[in-house]
Amino acid sequence: MEASELSSLKPELEKLGVPLVAVVKEDIGTELQDFRPHFAGDIYIDEKKHFYGPLQRKMGGMGFFRLGVWQNFMRARRGGHQGNMIGEGFILGGVFVIGPGDQGILLEHREKEFGDKVNTAVVLEAVKKIIPAK
Numbered sequence: 001m002e003a004s005e006l007s008s009l010k011p012e013l014e015k016l017g018v019p020l021v022a023v024v025k026e027d028i029g030t031e032l033q034d035f036r037p038h039f040a041g042d043i044y045i046d047e048k049k050h051f052y053g054p055l056q057r058k059m060g061g062m063g064f065f066r067l068g069v070w071q072n073f074m075r076a077r078r079g080g081h082q083g084n085m086i087g088e089g090f091i092l093g094g095v096f097v098i099g100p101g102d103q104g105i106l107l108e109h110r111e112k113e114f115g116d117k118v119n120t121a122v123v124l125e126a127v128k129k130i131i132p133a134k
Contacts (some may be wrong), residue, residue: 002117006095007040009120009127018127023051025091049091097126100133 003022010020020041024032027045035043095118097107107126109118 001038001115002095003035003039005117005120006123007038009124010040012124013127016127016130017132018130025049095123097123097130099130103131106130 006020013020020039022035022039022041022043023046024035024043025046032043032045092111092113094108094110096105096109098104099106106129107118107123109122
């Protein structure tokens, strides 16, 4: 669901000269093939999980007992989105807006629980702060 919402920003991102990129941790079965229709940017596989950092943030099986997780699951389901039960499903993701050079990270949204998605208006606001590289 979040991938679709971020993809809706692609026309605006293109006007600003900012690429939309996903970094995923694995490609098992048809996972990327199933993800592709929901994401309008380039997709990279980080098989060694370097992008996820030395301390990967995980939510264990007990996370499925959290009310917020079920609310997020139902919201995604109502929106016509479904996940899968293949591969490593406990690593939490995030959304970053990264400027060139020393500008660094302009927005950092790390999931606190499964389905905790970023506000696209906040993403666009951060993107507009990017100073193009010379």
